[in-house]
Amino acid sequence: DAKTTQPNSMESNEEEPVHLPCNHSTISGTDYIHWYRQLPSQGPEYVIHGLTSNVNNRMASLAIAEDRKSSTLILHRATLRDAAVYYCILSRRGGSEKLVFGKGTKLTVNP
């Protein structure tokens, strides 16, 4: 499985945008980029995914570099409820269906 690299932790202030980076320099052409988050004492929650184009949904936006070797999850206005561990995961269509979780980025949101 292709590997992703994320910062261990980040901090943000409430109501400010947050940009969470992810490097995946060994990504293959059929790898999708998925983001999940895990709030304290809860199971992981799907956030967003994409292949090549930038994606938006009600939770966040995903910006994918043109060479696809990195991506950024964007929370447009952080709230205290966004404090969580954010995971960037590659998933290959036609490959193993399991998700391989790394350490993720622990996001702290300050009031």
Add this chain to the structure above:
Amino acid sequence: GAGVSQSPSNKVTEKGKDVELRCDPISGHTALYWYRQSLGQGLEFLIYFQGNSAPDKSGLPSDRFSAERTGGSVSTLTIQRTQQEDSAVYLCASSPLGRFGTQYFGPGTRLTVL
């Protein structure tokens, strides 16, 4: 609609006992996954069921671990002769057909082996 449910939410057992953990996936989801998360560790894949296909058991840590999925719906993860290192949160997820990579997780079962 109803999400993935798991029971029990907490289970305390003695070393050497067998335990069964249950997962009810979202109705209509064809894929079901088990993961576990040890204290301070990341999530570790255990097993994956997809429809009537043979399950992917590649993540099961030992032959003390087994899982079944009856009628393409409910799944049970069984741990025989539990050890203290089995203590973890066991998470179940399900996914609809064709939505690979997009999994919906339950709240987990916290297993403590004394």
